[in-house]
Amino acid sequence: MTQPYNGMPATSLTGVAWRKSLYSNSQGNCVELAELPDGGVAVRNSRFPDGPALIYTRAEIAALVLGVKDGEFDNLVA
Structure with missing residues (x-):
């Protein structure tokens, strides 16, 4: 896997396990x-799994x- 960077194609993140909320x-x-x-x-949009991934530190998450x-x-949700 190449060094992760913001906006990279999510498909470039091989060997990771994507999870979504119940x-x-x-x-x-x-x-x-x-x-x-x-x-x-x-982080990626589940509707566009091949789209961009945004990369955050653990502290940011x-x-x-x-x-x-x-x-x-x-x-934001009301």
């Missing part, structure tokens, strides 16, 4: 995440998850 629905309205060998986390748990983004 809250995802059958219409494909979800994102998928994959742990990278270097400890980073890749942790900040997002904590913000979601605290309700900081509730206004």
